[in-house]
Amino acid sequence: MSQAQISVWTALRGASISPNLYGHFAEHLGRCIYEGIWVGPKSRIANQRGLRLDVIAALSELHAPVIRWPGGCFADAYHWRDGIGRPEDRPKTVNLWWRQSEPNDFGTDEFMHFCRSVGAEPYICLNVGSGSPREALEWLEYCNYGGESTLTALRKKNGQSEPYGVKFWGVGNENWGCGGRYSGADYAKQYIRFATYLRAFDPSIQLIACGHGPGPAWSHDFCDAMSHADLIDHISVHRYFARGKGAEFSDSEYRSLFGDLHTMERDIQAIDHLLGYFYPDKHVGLVIDEWGVWHPEAHTENGLEQPNTLRDAVFAGACLNLFNRYARRITMANIAQTINVLQCLAHTSGAKMVLTPTYHVFEMMRPHMGAKLLMDETSCDVYETHPAGLGRKMETGFISSSVSLNGKRVFLTLANQTPDIDVETKIVLKDASIATVAGRLLHASKPSDVNSFTEPKKVYPRRIKPEAKKNEVVLVLPAHAFASISITIG
Numbered sequence: 001m002s003q004a005q006i007s008v009w010t011a012l013r014g015a016s017i018s019p020n021l022y023g024h025f026a027e028h029l030g031r032c033i034y035e036g037i038w039v040g041p042k043s044r045i046a047n048q049r050g051l052r053l054d055v056i057a058a059l060s061e062l063h064a065p066v067i068r069w070p071g072g073c074f075a076d077a078y079h080w081r082d083g084i085g086r087p088e089d090r091p092k093t094v095n096l097w098w099r100q101s102e103p104n105d106f107g108t109d110e111f112m113h114f115c116r117s118v119g120a121e122p123y124i125c126l127n128v129g130s131g132s133p134r135e136a137l138e139w140l141e142y143c144n145y146g147g148e149s150t151l152t153a154l155r156k157k158n159g160q161s162e163p164y165g166v167k168f169w170g171v172g173n174e175n176w177g178c179g180g181r182y183s184g185a186d187y188a189k190q191y192i193r194f195a196t197y198l199r200a201f202d203p204s205i206q207l208i209a210c211g212h213g214p215g216p217a218w219s220h221d222f223c224d225a226m227s228h229a230d231l232i233d234h235i236s237v238h239r240y241f242a243r244g245k246g247a248e249f250s251d252s253e254y255r256s257l258f259g260d261l262h263t264m265e266r267d268i269q270a271i272d273h274l275l276g277y278f279y280p281d282k283h284v285g286l287v288i289d290e291w292g293v294w295h296p297e298a299h300t301e302n303g304l305e306q307p308n309t310l311r312d313a314v315f316a317g318a319c320l321n322l323f324n325r326y327a328r329r330i331t332m333a334n335i336a337q338t339i340n341v342l343q344c345l346a347h348t349s350g351a352k353m354v355l356t357p358t359y360h361v362f363e364m365m366r367p368h369m370g371a372k373l374l375m376d377e378t379s380c381d382v383y384e385t386h387p388a389g390l391g392r393k394m395e396t397g398f399i400s401s402s403v404s405l406n407g408k409r410v411f412l413t414l415a416n417q418t419p420d421i422d423v424e425t426k427i428v429l430k431d432a433s434i435a436t437v438a439g440r441l442l443h444a445s446k447p448s449d450v451n452s453f454t455e456p457k458k459v460y461p462r463r464i465k466p467e468a469k470k471n472e473v474v475l476v477l478p479a480h481a482f483a484s485i486s487i488t489i490g
């Protein structure tokens, strides 16, 4: 057993944690949209205008704040007009990157209906790589224009008379790779072209530029050439993680995965510095609109499907703890991908759906959404790993945490970043006393445990009763477990 202490100051309040840090990403890839979200109105699977009712209920329960669509790499090869109008008139097209055929049954109006049913904001990623500013502008007109035009008449004909009011628009995806293989400076030229017209058409929208994949230098070159601060509201980065296989990994691979959070933190700090330097007079947010584990089992041929274990869930919790800690800069994050693909929140098989351990972490972390980040200080044991891409050893704490305040509730989430060591954790409120304490724990005997259609609740949160006195709470955080602690202050 190892010992740790987390000191918390309730008066030292930081930024509000945007609910959008708990956002999602759904791409036309494998069985994410088709089968996962959309089964069509004629399906025998329970649905509402073609959308799975079980998936709508699961995401509504999470208060899913925002959903990014239609990709991913799919976005820069997608032509939105293929996905509107009578289903029988829509073309069958080719899903270039994911080597599937695309029926176009799920398009703009279906996506908007999905977001509304779940209670989420839509976030559309535009086609820069193989599209044009005109195509992008017309999509914006179709979605957001309130006046009379041929496109708004088309939207009305398709069942939607009021504008959808889509706020978030991404100007391309991974434009250093599948989105056109631009250099940072060349993408800046494209970005300015697209953003000039989008901003002029609807000044209320928020525009999200693509940031680096391989390393922060690309983002630097983009910012250096993108001199029009008025055209940018957010910049995005993506980060995927893998150590060992999804459900077969050693203790050392468990630790290395958590060590790789240093690489994520390097990305966050690099963008934080770049944005502070290049746009000092305007707050530009960091959007991490694809993140999660991408195990070797997931490849194009199987639609990027992989096991989703307790290790992945605890890792998601540690990642979200990190995002909370940078709430002053991070404005959105979208785990990849909602259903069936990569670090999904649920798997489906025909009419059946099973929630992954990662789903439960999102549900357990809900009270952080919109709360104020609190200052905390953690002392705990550490281990050393070589984080991917950093070229040096770094220390990682046995536990990761984040703390927030909402009214009189102090809320903590804790991830045990070791596969094999229980940590007795003392939480000390430095400037407040405790009225009540409640806790929940997500744990199972092995970090490789998963939920399955036959054992859907193998990894499932249960209530715990931590010891509490005056201003201290003590709990044992078991190896490879995730916990949430809710404290009402007196």
Ligand code: AHR
Pocket: 027, 071, 072, 073, 074, 173, 174, 238, 290, 336, 337, 342
């Ligand atoms: O999420 C799968 C793919 O990963 C996305 O399409 C792409 O943006 C990223 O490389």
